[in-house]
Amino acid sequence: MELAAKYNAAEVEDKWYAYWLDHKFFHSEPNEKEPYTIVIPPPNVTGILHMGHVLNNTLNDVLIRNARMHGKNACWVPGTDHASIATESKVVAKLKAMGISKEEIGREEFLKHAWEWKEEHGGIILQQLRKLGCSCDWDRTRFTMEPALSEAVINTFVYFYRKGWIYKGVRMVNWDPEALTAVSDDEVVHKDTKSHFYHLRYFISDGQGNPTDKFLVIATTRPETIMADAAICVNPNDERHHWLRGKKVLIPLINREIPVIEDDYVEMDFGTGCLKVTPAHDVHDYEIGLRHNLPVLEIIDDHGKLNEKAQILVGEDRFVARKKIVKMLEEAGNLVKVEDYTSPVGYSERTDAVIEPKLSAQWFLKMDTLAKVALETVESGRTKFIPERYVNTYRHWMENAHDWCISRQLWWGQRIPAYYLPDGKFVVEATPEAALKAAQAICPDIKAEDLRQDEDVLDTWFSSWLWPISVFDPEMPGHPDHEPNKDLAYYYPTSDLVTGPDIIFFWVARMIMAGEEFMGREPFSNVYFTGIVRDKIGRKMSKTLGNSPNPLDLIETYGADAVRIGMLLCSSAGNDIFYDEAQIKQGAAFCNKIWNSYRLVKGFSVDDSIAQTPAAAAAIRWFDAKLSETVATVEDHYRKFRISDALMAIYKLFWDDYCAWYLEAIKPAFGQPVDRATYDATLGYFEALLKLIHPVMPFITEELWQNMEERQEGETIMYAAAPAVKPFANDVLVNFELAEEAVNGVRGIRNQKNIAPKETLDLKVKGGFPAEVIPVIEKMGNVKVATVDDFGSGQGVGFMVRTHEMFVALSGLVNVAEEIAKLEKDLAYQQKFLAGVRGKLANERFVAHAPAAVIENERKKEADSLSKIESLESQLNILRNSQ
RNA sequence: GAGGGCAUAGCUCAGUUGGUUUAGAGCGCUUGCUUGACAGGCAAGAGGUCACUGGUUCAAAUCCAGUUGUCCUCACCA
Numbered sequence: 001m002e003l004a005a006k007y008n009a010a011e012v013e014d015k016w017y018a019y020w021l022d023h024k025f026f027h028s029e030p031n032e033k034e035p036y037t038i039v040i041p042p043p044n045v046t047g048i049l050h051m052g053h054v055l056n057n058t059l060n061d062v063l064i065r066n067a068r069m070h071g072k073n074a075c076w077v078p079g080t081d082h083a084s085i086a087t088e089s090k091v092v093a094k095l096k097a098m099g100i101s102k103e104e105i106g107r108e109e110f111l112k113h114a115w116e117w118k119e120e121h122g123g124i125i126l127q128q129l130r131k132l133g134c135s136c137d138w139d140r141t142r143f144t145m146e147p148a149l150s151e152a153v154i155n156t157f158v159y160f161y162r163k164g165w166i167y168k169g170v171r172m173v174n175w176d177p178e179a180l181t182a183v184s185d186d187e188v189v190h191k192d193t194k195s196h197f198y199h200l201r202y203f204i205s206d207g208q209g210n211p212t213d214k215f216l217v218i219a220t221t222r223p224e225t226i227m228a229d230a231a232i233c234v235n236p237n238d239e240r241h242h243w244l245r246g247k248k249v250l251i252p253l254i255n256r257e258i259p260v261i262e263d264d265y266v267e268m269d270f271g272t273g274c275l276k277v278t279p280a281h282d283v284h285d286y287e288i289g290l291r292h293n294l295p296v297l298e299i300i301d302d303h304g305k306l307n308e309k310a311q312i313l314v315g316e317d318r319f320v321a322r323k324k325i326v327k328m329l330e331e332a333g334n335l336v337k338v339e340d341y342t343s344p345v346g347y348s349e350r351t352d353a354v355i356e357p358k359l360s361a362q363w364f365l366k367m368d369t370l371a372k373v374a375l376e377t378v379e380s381g382r383t384k385f386i387p388e389r390y391v392n393t394y395r396h397w398m399e400n401a402h403d404w405c406i407s408r409q410l411w412w413g414q415r416i417p418a419y420y421l422p423d424g425k426f427v428v429e430a431t432p433e434a435a436l437k438a439a440q441a442i443c444p445d446i447k448a449e450d451l452r453q454d455e456d457v458l459d460t461w462f463s464s465w466l467w468p469i470s471v472f473d474p475e476m477p478g479h480p481d482h483e484p485n486k487d488l489a490y491y492y493p494t495s496d497l498v499t500g501p502d503i504i505f506f507w508v509a510r511m512i513m514a515g516e517e518f519m520g521r522e523p524f525s526n527v528y529f530t531g532i533v534r535d536k537i538g539r540k541m542s543k544t545l546g547n548s549p550n551p552l553d554l555i556e557t558y559g560a561d562a563v564r565i566g567m568l569l570c571s572s573a574g575n576d577i578f579y580d581e582a583q584i585k586q587g588a589a590f591c592n593k594i595w596n597s598y599r600l601v602k603g604f605s606v607d608d609s610i611a612q613t614p615a616a617a618a619a620i621r622w623f624d625a626k627l628s629e630t631v632a633t634v635e636d637h638y639r640k641f642r643i644s645d646a647l648m649a650i651y652k653l654f655w656d657d658y659c660a661w662y663l664e665a666i667k668p669a670f671g672q673p674v675d676r677a678t679y680d681a682t683l684g685y686f687e688a689l690l691k692l693i694h695p696v697m698p699f700i701t702e703e704l705w706q707n708m709e710e711r712q713e714g715e716t717i718m719y720a721a722a723p724a725v726k727p728f729a730n731d732v733l734v735n736f737e738l739a740e741e742a743v744n745g746v747r748g749i750r751n752q753k754n755i756a757p758k759e760t761l762d763l764k765v766k767g768g769f770p771a772e773v774i775p776v777i778e779k780m781g782n783v784k785v786a787t788v789d790d791f792g793s794g795q796g797v798g799f800m801v802r803t804h805e806m807f808v809a810l811s812g813l814v815n816v817a818e819e820i821a822k823l824e825k826d827l828a829y830q831q832k833f834l835a836g837v838r839g840k841l842a843n844e845r846f847v848a849h850a851p852a853a854v855i856e857n858e859r860k861k862e863a864d865s866l867s868k869i870e871s872l873e874s875q876l877n878i879l880r881n882s883q
Numbered sequence: 884g885a886g887g888g889c890a891u892a893g894c895u896c897a898g899u900u901g902g903u904u905u906a907g908a909g910c911g912c913u914u915g916c917u918u919g920a921c922a923g924g925c926a927a928g929a930g931g932u933c934a935c936u937g938g939u940u941c942a943a944a945u946c947c948a949g950u951u952g953u954c955c956u957c958a959c960c961a
Binding site (some may be wrong): 270860 | 897914
């Protein structure tokens with residue numbers, strides 16, 4: 001096959017991806033082989049690919065392809081997440097643009113729109129993953145809201161309800177006034193926000209609802225909530241306020257009378273020591289209210305606007321109301337002062353709206369047992385975290401886990417299977433039919449139309465926590481007695497999970513809980529936490545900053561292999577990634593290097609009749625060992641999830657060892673053919689290199705592998721066996737390194753003296769140097785080597801390769817005074833070094849305490865140093881005599 | 884406020900349980916090369932008081948304590 005002069009990534013990538021798909025190479029079925037399983041962290045169904053996905057899925061693909069080439073039955077299950085809040089708000093926005101509100105059209109109509117949206121946008125991100133080269137088993141693609149998986153979720157709800165771990169309760173929840181739903185504690189982001197501390201004067205009531213001239217001062221950041229005040233609270237130990245005992249005060253502007261109460265919760269030295277208690281609109285106030293039996297008066301509605309119970313400013317948004325009421329308070333003489341104040345305020349993770357604490361009826365799942373078990377899973381090491389330090393974070397959360405608020409006031413999601421009877425009682429059943437039956441057991445006359453299903457849906461994480469189970473066997477969850485089906489029995493537990501640390505609680509922890517609860521064991525053996533992708537100067541990638549490149553543009557420009565390399569190059573586990581396009585360029589350059597190294601070899605003409613050169617023989621002996629050594633290193637890196645180190649080891653093997661040394665050593669002179677043995681060995685090494693790098697660069701490796709010889713239809717590098725480690729002699733490596741250093745020495749001298757590489761030099765080497773690599777030195781250094789006992793008195797420059805002395809003969813080019821100065825400097829250093837080593841060896845305590853190997857090493861240093869000094873002195877003598 | 888991570892070359896990072904002289908790599912930088920696959924290349928080179936202070940040890944980038952800087956997680960005071 002002819003090979004293009006340049007690598008055309010776009011063409012090659014589409015061709016081979018289609019080929020892989022056609023042959024179903026990504027598809028896995030249970031068989032007798034050992035499984036290697038990954039479930040994808042399901043991206044939001046409406047999402048589009050960003051750099052974080054690129055990093056995550058490249059890592060996943062590297063692991064899965066590597067496992068496949070190591071003979072495992074590799075299965076990577078893809079899919080998407082219905083992402084209830086994110087998707088619902090997108091659909092709401094779309095409808096809004098069309099002038100439609102969701103309340104107007106109702107639940108069923110809205111869901112139709114949502115499904116339409118899903119059908120239209122849902123597949124995009126999965127298509128984009130194909131561009132990246134991801135070898136997902138697309139036949140197994142799942143969606144968290146597809147019927148089977150939804151059923152699993154509902155069954156799970158029923159299961160926990162029957163177990164008594166799900167309960168409905170009125171709680172203070174985090175209300176998102178924009179999305180109009182409660183969100184869990186974990187979905188609230190606290191941000192320091194500039195606001196004001198308003199000091200307000202509350203007058204003491206005379207008992208008839210009239211103000212006296214006495215007053216107290218409270219400090220608040222939320223003056224718009226004073227109409228909902230139920231009491232003023234002080235610390236019982238605060239003597240400054242004892243005079244207030246039993247008194248009542250009047251809420252400014254509306255003059256409603258409220259009591260002064262005492263509670264330890266109030267800090268004496270914060271603010272004025274007086275706290276206004278607003279049970280309906282603050283979590284702590286709610287608790288104080290419970291302790292003191294205070295009435296709860298809600299004055300803010302679901303949209304964050306004041307309602308009629310506020311009496312004033314009705315219908316105003318809470319923030320507008322704040323501004324207005326401050327003015328009113330000032331005019332009424334209740335405003336003492338305003339301070340600037342910065343305090344943490346909760347925002348909704350999804351909509352960025354300020355969270356409003358709100359009292360409402362929600363469903364909760366008890367966490368205590370689940371968390372305890374899941375903590376043990378990780379502490380025992382049955383699931384390992386990489387990097388390990390995330391175990392600390394995990395433990396902290398697990399030990400403080402609150403019950404999980406699982407209901408959401410949304411429509412896009414699995415609807416809670418609770419059915420209310422007209423009298424307010426409810427039953428929990430998986431289907432309306434079962435619910436009717438259950439209801440009739442309570443109240444025999446009841447009919448289907450009398451039952452009303454709960455309006456709320458379940459938190460998205462309540463479906464994704466089943467992911468490693470439900471993708472294989474959707475019937476499994478909720479039926480603990482159910483025998484796992486064939487797939488689940490084979491693929492569960494999965495092997496590795498690659499995800500970001502930001503969802504360690506949302507998702508990872510909860511999958512472990514579900515895994516332990518339903519399967520009795522961990523859902524995965526290893527969790528690899530990636531870092532967050534940041535830009536070059538460390539900022540998070542974001543749409544608003546515009547610092548996030550479109551991965552598809554990058555793939556188009558540089559090729560998917562280059563993008564994959566670029567992301568992997570500087571991605572050690574758990575460290576944030578500083579994205580820089582230069583890394584992708586480096587990846588593209590590497591593709592180019594691989595391509596051209598193959599073009600060189602392909603261009604050789606082979607002559608079966610000629611013998612192998614000694615240089616080629618030495619190079620082959622060496623590269624054989626070097627390859628094995630590197631493969632061992634790479635495998636070790638993979639085992640430890642040091643993916644970027646594995647990549648770098650292969651990169652250097654390919655570029656430095658194979659291209660710069662091996663190919664140069666075996667390359668025939670221009671116009672000359674190469675012998676058969678060398679040619680075959682070279683192609684063999686090239687194929688091994690392709691296999692080694694294939695998990696990282698799937699496309700170019702397939703292209704070249706297919707080009708190397710006529711392959712059968714259905715053959716692929718994807719299933720080629722990874723190069724194995726063969727035993728090798730270490731001295732083969734050491735001897736070649738000596739040759740490299742000798743060549744480097746000669747090149748250094750050329751550079752220094754401005755001698756053209758073409759000019760052949762005479763190199764004298766003292767006896768004892770390994771003879772087998774001398775042809776390599778001659779070829780690579782363009783020198784004629786003579787092994788001698790003595791360098792004689794000719795002009796030239798000496799240097800040392802470890803303990804071996806070398807001498808390049810040069811006439812007329814040597815500045816004797818300069819050389820002498822250089823040698824003297826080296827000599828001085830060696831003498832100082834020797835003194836250091838001898839000092840150490842003279843130290844009795846060192847000799848007494850240090851292990852024998854360390855002392856032995858010091859003695860070797862001493863001997864080497866002595867020999868170097870001797871050599872330097874003899875060279876100096878020669879030079880001095882020549883003057 | 885509580886807990887945790889990190890601090891090594893201009894940048895991004897290794898440094899495998901303390902022991903090779905002068906602490907490594909990739910990129911970048913400097914210098915020189917139409918070296919017959921590749922200028923997306925080749926060759927040579929410069930560049931680091933291992934954040935600071937103290938301690939343990941025969942021996943510390945590595946272990947311990949403190950300081951400073953930085954990042955993250957959790958909680959949150961009205």
